[in-house]
Amino acid sequence: MTADERLPQPAATEIDLVTVLHALGDPVRMRLLTSYADGAEHSCDPRHLGLDHLHKSTVSHHMRVLREAGVTTTRVAGRNRFVSLRRTDLDARFPGLLDALLAAAPGTAVTPSAPRTTTPTPIPAAD
């Protein structure tokens, strides 16, 4: 038995603005941001994120970029991984930025064909 762990991520005070912007300067990652905007934990399953048209490894790559930039945090619970937005850290470091981004994000209203599931369904880890 091990306690829940986090995948590597920058400390709150080390989140870099340019790195965050680079992470979000991609349509898939911006789409993920809008999915995470509800503050809930999300599974890594592309189907739960409306990204089932992408290969699992591609989604994993985008998730890693977001995590390493400090945008998201990933909790590891056994074989499951749950991703959520680091809203408190981002709001403290870049006041107003996240609100402005989410208000402007084109994908905040997700397409009907890809319903967004906010319930963190436990599934086997992506990798």
Added chain:
Amino acid sequence: MTADERLPQPAATEIDLVTVLHALGDPVRMRLLTSYADGAEHSCDPRHLGLDHLHKSTVSHHMRVLREAGVTTTRVAGRNRFVSLRRTDLDARFPGLLDALLAAAPGTAVTPSAPRTTTPTPIPAAD
């Protein structure tokens, strides 16, 4: 004699958030943004932008990315080109975003002659 012209740029209503974030997800371009934050027109001379350690063609490339993203506008007057921030367009399209970015930007207070102290550019992920 020709009137002042503008280099090609997207219409205000066509400025895309992800494209703007991608444009600003680079330390040199973020540095340029902070230089343009004063609202004035700036010459394209790297020395006037505190970027004299970069080749002129490199600075031109970064300026083009900003312009094509809709972040800046370039006025052509004879042989001279003057770059300024599209603050009104950006504020209208993404309310609060520019203010949040400039408040958070590490290089907002930059003296033109000072060497760039921003962190080295991370190798961009292959998108």
